[in-house]
Amino acid sequence: MYRYDEFDDTLVRERAKQFRGQVERRLKGELKEEHFKPLRLQNGVYLQLHAYMLRVAVPYGQLSAKKMRQLAFVADKFDKGYAHFTTRQNVQYNWIKLADMPDVLDVLADVEMHAIQTSGNCIRNVTSDHLAGANLDEIEDPRPWCEIIRQWSTFHPEFSSLPRKFKIAVTAGETDRAAVRVHDIGLHMKKNAEGRIGFEFIVGGGLGRTPFVGPTVREWVAKEDLLSYLEANMRVYNRHGRRDNKYKARIKILVSELGLEEYRRQVEEEFAAQNTWEKVALPQDEVDRITAYFAPPKFAALPATSAAFEAFKGGSREHARWAKNNLRPHRAPGYVSVHVALKQQGEAPGDASSDQMRALADIGETYALDDIRVAHEQDIVYPHVKLDDVPAVYAALKAAGLHASNAGLASDIIACPGLDYCNLSNARSISVANEIQAVFADPEFEDDVGTLHVNVSGCINACGHHHVGHIGILGVDKKGEEFYQVLFGGRADEKATIATIQGPGLKHEEVAPAIRRVIDTYLSLRRDQSEKFIDTMGRVGQAPFKEALYAAA
Amino acid sequence: MPLLKDGKVIDDVWAFVEDGHELSPGGCVVVSLGRFLSEHDQLLARNHSIGVRLLNSDDPGLLVPFLDQIHLVELQFPKYTDGRALSQSQLLRQRHGFKGEIRATGQVLRDQLRLMIRCGFDAMVIEEADAEGVYDYSAHEFSEFYQSAADGSVTIFEKRHKARGSKAAE
Numbered sequence: 063m064y065r066y067d068e069f070d071d072t073l074v075r076e077r078a079k080q081f082r083g084q085v086e087r088r089l090k091g092e093l094k095e096e097h098f099k100p101l102r103l104q105n106g107v108y109l110q111l112h113a114y115m116l117r118v119a120v121p122y123g124q125l126s127a128k129k130m131r132q133l134a135f136v137a138d139k140f141d142k143g144y145a146h147f148t149t150r151q152n153v154q155y156n157w158i159k160l161a162d163m164p165d166v167l168d169v170l171a172d173v174e175m176h177a178i179q180t181s182g183n184c185i186r187n188v189t190s191d192h193l194a195g196a197n198l199d200e201i202e203d204p205r206p207w208c209e210i211i212r213q214w215s216t217f218h219p220e221f222s223s224l225p226r227k228f229k230i231a232v233t234a235g236e237t238d239r240a241a242v243r244v245h246d247i248g249l250h251m252k253k254n255a256e257g258r259i260g261f262e263f264i265v266g267g268g269l270g271r272t273p274f275v276g277p278t279v280r281e282w283v284a285k286e287d288l289l290s291y292l293e294a295n296m297r298v299y300n301r302h303g304r305r306d307n308k309y310k311a312r313i314k315i316l317v318s319e320l321g322l323e324e325y326r327r328q329v330e331e332e333f334a335a336q337n338t339w340e341k342v343a344l345p346q347d348e349v350d351r352i353t354a355y356f357a358p359p360k361f362a363a364l365p366a367t368s369a370a371f372e373a374f375k376g377g378s379r380e381h382a383r384w385a386k387n388n389l390r391p392h393r394a395p396g397y398v399s400v401h402v403a404l405k406q407q408g409e410a411p412g413d414a415s416s417d418q419m420r421a422l423a424d425i426g427e428t429y430a431l432d433d434i435r436v437a438h439e440q441d442i443v444y445p446h447v448k449l450d451d452v453p454a455v456y457a458a459l460k461a462a463g464l465h466a467s468n469a470g471l472a473s474d475i476i477a478c479p480g481l482d483y484c485n486l487s488n489a490r491s492i493s494v495a496n497e498i499q500a501v502f503a504d505p506e507f508e509d510d511v512g513t514l515h516v517n518v519s520g521c522i523n524a525c526g527h528h529h530v531g532h533i534g535i536l537g538v539d540k541k542g543e544e545f546y547q548v549l550f551g552g553r554a555d556e557k558a559t560i561a562t563i564q565g566p567g568l569k570h571e572e573v574a575p576a577i578r579r580v581i582d583t584y585l586s587l588r589r590d591q592s593e594k595f596i597d598t599m600g601r602v603g604q605a606p607f608k609e610a611l612y613a614a615a
Numbered sequence: 616m617p618l619l620k621d622g623k624v625i626d627d628v629w630a631f632v633e634d635g636h637e638l639s640p641g642g643c644v645v646v647s648l649g650r651f652l653s654e655h656d657q658l659l660a661r662n663h664s665i666g667v668r669l670l671n672s673d674d675p676g677l678l679v680p681f682l683d684q685i686h687l688v689e690l691q692f693p694k695y696t697d698g699r700a701l702s703q704s705q706l707l708r709q710r711h712g713f714k715g716e717i718r719a720t721g722q723v724l725r726d727q728l729r730l731m732i733r734c735g736f737d738a739m740v741i742e743e744a745d746a747e748g749v750y751d752y753s754a755h756e757f758s759e760f761y762q763s764a765a766d767g768s769v770t771i772f773e774k775r776h777k778a779r780g781s782k783a784a785e
Contacts (some may be wrong), residue, residue: 069759069771076757083728100696101726213771215760219733220705220764223698300702340709342763490784600703 063124063433064209064355066174072177073216074167074400081105082164089161102133104184104222106177107163111485116155116163116178118170122190122204122208122232123151123436127427134419140166145419147404147412149476149527151189151436152180156483177215183224183540185215185296189231191239192437195358196392196399196445200234202251202259205523206353207288208232214289214342221296223305226311229268229297234263236556243267243275243558244530246313247295254282261288265295265325266317269524273560274314277322279329285349287333289342294333298325357447359431364396368449373457383505384467386455396449399429399471402442402459407499410492411477412440421462429455440476441469472514472581473499476527480520480537481544487520489537489544490570494518497574498535501581511581514595517552530554533580534561535573544553546573548611550604553596564608576611583610617746620716620738622754624746629666629687645689648673651681661682666716671699675706682713690736692721701734708735708765728753735765 066074084101087093093101093264102108106117118133125133133153137145139157141164148154157489158166180187188208195203211230215221221228224340233240234251242248249266260282283291295313302320306312317325321561375385390399404412405588414422422442426434429451437443442464447455459465468474475498478484480491495518502508517531521538534549545567552561568576581595583606588598599607618627631645632638638646638661645666649659658665659681659685666687669675678685688707689702700719707713719731719739731739732754760768 069774072759073761075756082758097695097724097726109695214759218762219730219759219760220698220701220762222730223696223701223727297702297705301699305697305699335710337710340763342772343770343776344772346647348776349778351775351779 063126064121064205068562070174070213071171074171074174074178077105077176077178077217078167078171080426081167085160085164091180100182100223103182104179105163105167106180107160108181109485110156111483113157114160114163115483116158116166117148117177118153118155118177119123119180119187119370119434120151120153120175121212121281122188122194122205123192123438124205125426125434125436126432127423129173129175130419130423130426132175134416134423136166136169137416137419139169144413144415146410146479147414147436147440147442149412149438149440149525150187151192151438152187153436156479161259181227183226183228184222185218185224185230188212188215189229189240189245189438191233191235192221192435193239193390193399193445194234195356196390196397197235197237197239198391198393199236200251202234202255203356203358204232204234204240204249204251205356206349207249207251207261207285209352209355210289210344210349211292214292214344218296221300224296224300225305226308226313228299228313230292238554238556238558239536241527241530241554241558243556244269244273244527244554245276247292248276249288252282258284260284261291263291263295265329266314267558268312268314269270269527269529270312271309271522271524272312272314273524273529274318275558275560276314277317279317280327281320286344289344290336291333293342293507294329294336298328303541320581359433361394361397361446362448364394364448364450366395368396369454371449371452374453380467381456383509384465385452387467387471387509388469389452390443392446394446398447398449398452400444400447400452400455401437402444402464403439403466403469404441404464405466405468405473405499406463407473407503408496410479410482411475411495414442418462418464421458421464425455425458429458439469439474441474451485467505468502468508470513470515471502471508473502473508474512475499475516475518476531477518478517478520478525480526484520484525486523487537488539489520489546491518491520491526491537494535494537494546494570494573497571498577499575501578508565510591511585512591512594514581515553515578516577527554528552529560530558531561532599533577536563538567540567544570546570548573549575550607551596551599564604564611568611572614575614579610579613580607583607616740616742618718618738618740619746619750622747622750627740631668631689643686645687647668648677652677653680666718668704669700671697671703673703675703675711678713679711680705682707682711682715685713685715685735687718687738688713689718689720692719692723692727695722695724695727698730701730703764704731704736725749725753729756733760733764733766733768 477495519526549561664686
């Protein structure tokens with residue numbers, strides 16, 4: 063894990079001090095809310111329905127036990143004892159007082175954390191593959207490049223007042239676990255014809271009101287050109303992105319209105335015009351220094367199988383199910399990655415109490431090489447766990463109520479906070495998610511259904527990523543009543559697809575039964591149990607599913 | 616409103632002349648980019664300093680042939696959250712090596728000063744009672760920077776590189 067040096071530390075301390083000054087000016091009335099708003103947003107402070115919300119950055123989703131404990135401390139001291147893990151691998155608190163924010167930033171700075179650029183019209187926290195460094199299919203660890211992008215983008219003077227927010231994601235696996243095709247810029251690490259590793263630049267993807275799967279602007283950019291090519295894209299966007307309409311201001315609209323060819327021409331022209339002295343000087347020894355922090359841990363030489371693990375699996379159906387659904391293969395023999403689903407029935411997806419966070423920290427420290435990741439499914443992942451330790455990890459998770467065995471399944475729902483917390487929202491998300499989870503309350507039934515991504519958003523801003531759910535649910539408001547539109551066929555992986563709206567919205571209480579009918583249709587149409595929901599839908603089309611969706615009337 | 620130049624409040628000797636209006640025979644005048652491009656021969660022959668006001672949508676590259684004869688470029692912040700002038704200033708200073716004054720007008724607020732300074736602005740019109748104090752504070756709010764920009768600050772990446780070099784030499 064990256065460690066701050068004196069420079070990084072100085073910057074987050076100075077930021078906390080700066081924000082303290084800004085909050086003081088605001089509280090004294092010297093700074094109008096209108097002028098304070100962009101400043102607080104660039105520090106992750108939103109004004110929500112009931113209180114201020116603070117979004118803390120977890121760069122590329124990586125935490126240590128020490129950081130996790132500090133997050134739990136913040137939850138206890140400044141919030142109501144819990145925190146929310148987000149689809150952008152960050153952490154949010156919903157009940158922090160504005161006057162306390164500067165103290166929170168100081169507490170975070172003590173463990174090399176911050177809330178810099180977690181909101182506002184700037185380059186946001188960079189996200190990545192939560193299994194980076196552990197999975198089987200990546201060509202290189204993307205995290206050093208994420209850290210380099212984090213540093214480069216932090217307080218970038220030219221790109222701090224963009225037309226709109228800007229999200230960058232990096233992946234290096236064949237399987238895309240970072241949803242790079244639905245980001246403002248997605249970087250997919252790839253080899254060129256000579257076998258050198260560089261970056262495919264995917265620009266102008268995104269969800270929200272106008273979803274797009276991003277097109278490839280350049281197939282391959284050399285590592286030494288990464289930051290300069292990013293700057294070329296950012297400058298074209300900063301100068302020419304629309305500022306007349308907030309809803310048309312994302313880079314996806316610029317790319318779409320200019321057309322890919324013209325957008326690419328402008329970027330290439332800007333890139334070619336850069337003089338050597340304008341390019342970001344990133345010395346190779348600096349790349350090496352940052353990369354060294356992400357060197358693979360020393361894995362023990364272990365056999366590929368573990369008697370303790372086999373005994374655990376055979377011990378109960380509950381164990382077998384959890385092992386089947388929540389473990390992911392690891393590149394080192396005798397290791398696995400453990401997926402902790404923060405999806406307890408009746409709770410908001412992604413929520414964890416401070417006690418649970420401390421338990422997560424303890425487990426990470428004791429059994430997982432002190433490496434804890436936030437996954438964009440609003441879950442927690444331990445990338446490196448010995449098979450031999452899996453029984454102990456499970457027991458500790460169970461003691462903390464974190465042993466949900468639904469990772470990747472239908473009830474592992476992504477949902478935004480919805481009308482319960484968010485002042486943009488039109489409809490409740492959490493209660494609909496909970497009712498859908500109840501459809502799958504029987505583990506055998508849920509296992510039989512298998513891989514299924516259900517994503518729920520409470521409004522068209524799409525924070526619950528409904529456009530890329532195999533089944534997406536979108537809350538809308540019709541004359542004061544909540545309705546829910548249902549979408550089919552979305553996916554966020556390397557086959558990224560925007561889901562299709564099926565038709566008129568359903569009432570709140572109609573949603574879960576309708577989803578049940580859709581699932582029954584899948585079960586009757588699939589070739590066999592190995593054919594996933596999304597693949598059956600791809601083979602037979604959406605029509606029979608749509609028919610089932612509206613069959614009640 | 617106070618005009619800051621290099622952090623000090625100074626008198627403003629410049630006057631903007633609308634397109635179509637006649638220029639006074641003397642004095643420092645600022646004209647639009649359109650006017651400058653169509654009348655540059657006469658304007659540069661006046662023997663008085665000339666400045667050009669760019670709209671946010673204007674391409675600063677059009678001024679490149681004249682940059683050593685222009686004394687001021689005025690860039691605008693229609694809203695303080697509109698960062699287009701920051702790119703324009705970076706282009707003028709960093710890419711094209713403009714040495715004259717780059718002035719920020721419009722909604723210039725203290726919390727944006729650091730960004731402006733880093734992007735090459737050396738003058739700004741700002742509504743602040745203690746404009747110099749505010750400038751001084753903003754200019755020193757941060758002591759380190761990751762990115763290279765028009766202000767020429769040595770970046771953190773470069774400082775680390777140098778520190779390693781001197782360690783290796785010992």
